[in-house]
Amino acid sequence: MYEKYWQQMGEKTTVVIPGWKFVSYFSDKRKLCWFLEPEFASSIIRLHKLVGNAVTENRHIVVGTGSTQLFQAVLYALCPPNASEPIDVLCAAPFYSSYPLITEFLKSGLYKWGGDAHKFRLNKPYIELVTSPNNPDGLSRQAVVNQDQGILIHDLAYYWPQYTPISYTADYDIMLFTVSKTTGHAGTRLGWALVKDEEIAKKMTEFIMLSTIGVSKESQLRAAKILKVVSDTHEYHAKHDFKECDSFFEHSYDLMAKRWKQLRNAVNQNKMFSLPHFPSAKCKFSGNTFASQPAFAWLKCEGKIDDCESFLREHKVLTRSGKHFGDSTKYVRISVLPRDEEFQQFTDRLSSITLMPPIVISGPEDRAACARPRPTLLNSGDSPRTCSKIGELPGDTCSAREYFPRAMSLQA
């Protein structure tokens, strides 16, 4: 969805990197996070100040190879190395399906996946992930366990004004953001954390040093430019030759609004599906009052259909079942961010579904096609899905051909 916007912006976000750059591991040796490029840090602070979605004063910025790496860095930073047992990591269901996989894949003695935060009843230390707006259902969230021994991580990847009203300035202890959800540059693999406590920020930095000895400086340089231009499009129309319609968040907001309208229209064609309801709120950034229009749609099959993913697959729409998100199979998650053609095709198919059997009956060959959707349809910008048999012996793992985006995809 974002690609077209950046194409329209032409050379304004082009970066040029000479061959002699970045022969050092260090960006600024005097800083706590010594591999954070100063220009990237400046762009982050300026953007947060512009949007008003998070406090940056008295915060340490830690850069990571995507917020995925930062999530692991926080776990490492929060867990005492000599505890008698691993700390439980919790999140209220439905939760981002990668959280349990990332928490478990190395069988760490520091932390373990504790499951749905709503069901946590133990009186012991825990870490609770608060994803707001939430992936997959788009709802605004707060912590649910609220015990003394809990530490919170706020994953605010989607707290940007194209997705949801910026109704407050987040002021939490540990906040995670990522370039991929802010501007669409998923291939850049870059995220940042705003961290109040210096010792936690140091330990996170230590994790990233041990894990990857820092973070790509090329990615940081490029993201610095892109975030700078995002701010420029809002603050310097005249000076930088931007038209008003170029403003990044307005442009993206309009696209998201259009897509959600299109999606709700398709869903309203029949009474077989439903979408979450989002309350309206005033956005401090844009001044508009609107309801959230998240990056994902959390679609529910109403009535007697219990396995929404299978049902949609029979109708040539590939989605990701609610079971991966700790919820019912009556739900599926759908990306609202793919390219225009794909999204149009998806809503066309959704609106044409009836309870009658599909015209093409699913045979073995069709099932194979279903597991391998047309390659051209996979560029949704969404994150790849791990195979379900993760953690098996090498010979038992699923084929790399199955690393498909977990977002909606359409069959040929």
Next chain:
Amino acid sequence: MYEKYWQQMGEKTTVVIPGWKFVSYFSDKRKLCWFLEPEFASSIIRLHKLVGNAVTENRHIVVGTGSTQLFQAVLYALCPPNASEPIDVLCAAPFYSSYPLITEFLKSGLYKWGGDAHKFRLNKPYIELVTSPNNPDGLSRQAVVNQDQGILIHDLAYYWPQYTPISYTADYDIMLFTVSKTTGHAGTRLGWALVKDEEIAKKMTEFIMLSTIGVSKESQLRAAKILKVVSDTHEYHAKHDFKECDSFFEHSYDLMAKRWKQLRNAVNQNKMFSLPHFPSAKCKFSGNTFASQPAFAWLKCEGKIDDCESFLREHKVLTRSGKHFGDSTKYVRISVLPRDEEFQQFTDRLSSITLMPPIVISGPEDRAACARPRPTLLNSGDSPRTCSKIGELPGDTCSAREYFPRAMSLQA
């Protein structure tokens, strides 16, 4: 050391990245390693064919955020998830000091640090790291345990013709390389693995997906260009307007030869130190017969000095003690790759050392200066050192100010 060369090359390795690039997680969905940029893969294959240091036929290439991440990916790929106990990871001492730290920091249930491979006597599965040429001592190596249940990882980061004669084409099952040691671009955070077994390559890809959802595409694009130019400087003098003296490996070989001569001269000034002896061999790439001239010098204090690091620190030379590498404190490791001025200053100081007490007696203030060498002297291109108290509670960790390169540094 490499920076000057790349400055001389001017715009030949400059990359230009437009703003609309890399909005997808995917590089090539049909490939096993779906986040590997095809241009980077081509540059790797071409360079290995040119140099003749490693077989690329029938190998899978897996890209990582430095070979540090690839090392962890291999451990994940090799360790069965349901084994009754973690597998021992071994390396013959002296070994790269980060191996034990990286293996232990998450207290994984899959693998654990087993120490010096020379001392391994158990009859059970193990993973042995074979680093050749070795970091820290520069010697060529082969596996030492040689039991049935062992799996080998060959870390060939330094197997390039500026450091050592290319006397054979490496043909191992799992081989690791990194851009930082090949061309000096440490800030790019990029490495690659050549892997024979498809299932291992798949599991490594899975690790990198879970760890960071792929690898910076900006870094890959840039490294692709740099490696391509390295090959061009050797293959296309006329066509690409390169002078013969521009050939990357010849140029770097000459610099390393000069530095080792300078270092051996300094060491020969007194009989207090010694350096390893390297046998001469014919390099298939250059046709020259020469002895290794490694990126690190493994310096030994002869005679009665037992703590070489402390002794040198008193003489205002900061080094890294052999104890961190699983060896005696009579040894220290010194980087041979810093900038010219630093290396000159270091050899000057080394050659002027006598057994007399140093002129400046070390007082408290001096010790503080010693822990904080002049910032300008730290750009050695070497990797940062973790603090020794790794794994303590956040409040107990050492200051980020102590994240200094583990290479030689000089006091003011």
